[in-house]
Amino acid sequence: MKITIRKASYAYEWLNGYEPKRPTLICLHGFMGSKETFANLAQQDQVNLLALDLLGHGQSSIYLPAYRYTMSELIKDLQLLAQQLRLTKFYLLGYSMGSRVALAWSLTYPESIAGLIMEAGTPGIIGAENRAKRRVHDKNWCQMLQECSLTQFVQSWQDQALFASQRLLPIEQQQAIFQAKSQQVSYGLAMSLQNMGTGAQMNYWSSLTTKGKFPLLYLAGQLDHKYLSLGQQVVQAWGHPQATLTIIEAAGHCTHLEQPLLFQTTVLNWLASLEK
Known part of the structure; x- marks a missing residue:
């Protein structure tokens, strides 16, 4: 289905x-993902699962002006989508890029949010110099595209x-992942990196305590040391007492792919605990 x-x-x-x-x-979903990313959660009847293709990905619009790919414009669209x-x-x-969007x-x-689940996401990069370095990094990927x-x-x-x-x-799963990502369009990916990448994203760290007024679940893979550390910091800074970091064992950056059953159980149990 599509909505304008x-x-x-x-x-x-x-x-x-x-x-x-x-x-x-x-x-x-994350960068180069699609609304199929969380299809493994569909085999349950506890919650409605609404999956979206973000701009530049899947079957959503791709050839749009660059400013439409900025985070501020994207979340305006998403809020209007929810309202419609x-x-x-x-x-x-x-997940990842999708976690930053979420x-x-x-x-x-915040008035629309019952709770937030971040899988391997960051609130942003602290310091103008560090963000500038990341923008150069993202620009190099765009040039490759x-x-x-x-x-x-x-x-x-990969x-x-x-x-x-x-x-x-x-191997079969790795090949399927590769093929799915290869179905994307270079322009949309470049616009996402350039305008919504970590280097372009504003720094939300200072807002976590003051605006994080709803429950949070942060998921990080045991082998993903960078985002495990980030998750600890996010949970510590969060402004709501129901902020939890769950470590998914034997998984790296993409816990929903590497440990799908454990990921599903963790997500559904957390949601059930809030809906009691």
């Missing part, structure tokens, strides 16, 4: 149908140390 928000088309799907009496969890679907209170789940969305429109084939880009992206633990997955 301010002349941009967003693809969305109710992964397990919609029941008015159930709480709703909106799921946001008549969702007044909902949970957010985001955080920005929840801190900007212009100069290389998409399959070459995907291979280089070769990063951050994703090393995914090489322990079955």
